Amino acid sequence: EPEVTQTPSHQVTQMGQEVILRCVPISNHLYFYWYRQILGQKVEFLVSFYNNEISEKSEIFDDQFSVERPDGSNFTLKIRSTKLEDSAMYFCASSAGRIEAFFGQGTRLTVV
Amino acid sequence: AQKITQTQPGMFVQEKEAVTLDCTYDTSDPSYGLFWYKQPSSGEMIFLIYQGSYDQQNATEGRYSLNFQKARKSANLVISASQLGDSAMYFCAMREGRAGGGNKLTFGTGTQLKVEL
Numbered sequence: 001e002p003e004v005t006q007t008p009s010h011q012v013t014q015m016g017q018e019v020i021l022r023c024v025p026i027s028n029h030l031y032f033y034w035y036r037q038i039l040g041q042k043v044e045f046l047v048s049f050y051n052n053e054i055s056e057k058s059e060i061f062d063d064q065f066s067v068e069r070p071d072g073s074n075f076t077l078k079i080r081s082t083k084l085e086d087s088a089m090y091f092c093a094s095s096a097g098r099i100e101a102f103f104g105q106g107t108r109l110t111v112v
Numbered sequence: 113a114q115k116i117t118q119t120q121p122g123m124f125v126q127e128k129e130a131v132t133l134d135c136t137y138d139t140s141d142p143s144y145g146l147f148w149y150k151q152p153s154s155g156e157m158i159f160l161i162y163q164g165s166y167d168q169q170n171a172t173e174g175r176y177s178l179n180f181q182k183a184r185k186s187a188n189l190v191i192s193a194s195q196l197g198d199s200a201m202y203f204c205a206m207r208e209g210r211a212g213g214g215n216k217l218t219f220g221t222g223t224q225l226k227v228e229l
Contacts, residue, residue, distance in 0.1 A: 105156040
């Protein structure tokens with residue numbers, strides 16, 4: 001069964017460093033998303049991406065964040081200068097635009 | 113106002129019993145979808161069940177069913193014959209707008225379910 005794949009599963013980074021979280025969505029899907037979940041809290045929407053551009057973003061998704069689809073398969077989330085409060089689980093999801101979005105297994109980002 | 117409310121932070125159920133996890137929602141959009149996801153301790157988000165706002169019948173998927181009461185704006189998840197492997201965090205989520213538009217999901221705060229012997 002096709003699945004959304006995220007790498008790495010866990011990333012530790014120093015405050016102020018740039019991180020890139022990678023995702024390979026399901027191949028025939030059209031819509032891509034990033035969500036984050038701070039430990040013990042609910043899942044929050046960050047950004048959606050369609051047709052090679054951002055279709056919607058939340059107030060969390062400020063200038064420190066960017067997304068890119070550098071080739072036909074990968075979908076990346078970059079955080080330019082990480083802060084302690086960026087520590088969270090980051091989920092990539094993709095959708096064919098029908099019903100559910102399929103989530104990846106998540107990348108746990110720890111900023112120290 | 114919260115778009116998705118899950119009022120049960122934690123629930124216990126005995127193995128083989130049924131359990132209902134509550135979810136209420138708030139939207140003025142006539143087209144919406146309601147989802148339940150399971151998050152085990154390993155962290156991944158597993159899709160369980162979906163109910164569209166225009167669906168006449170309650171959704172069912174194996175041991176999962178969704179008790180959709182549109183007038184009350186509730187979408188409770190019923191798990192029948194609970195198993196130890198059902199112990200996890202359960203999230204209710206809503207998509208506003210029609211299916212196919214790629215709209216985001218808004219999640220509730222989750223219910224931690226523990227299945228006991």
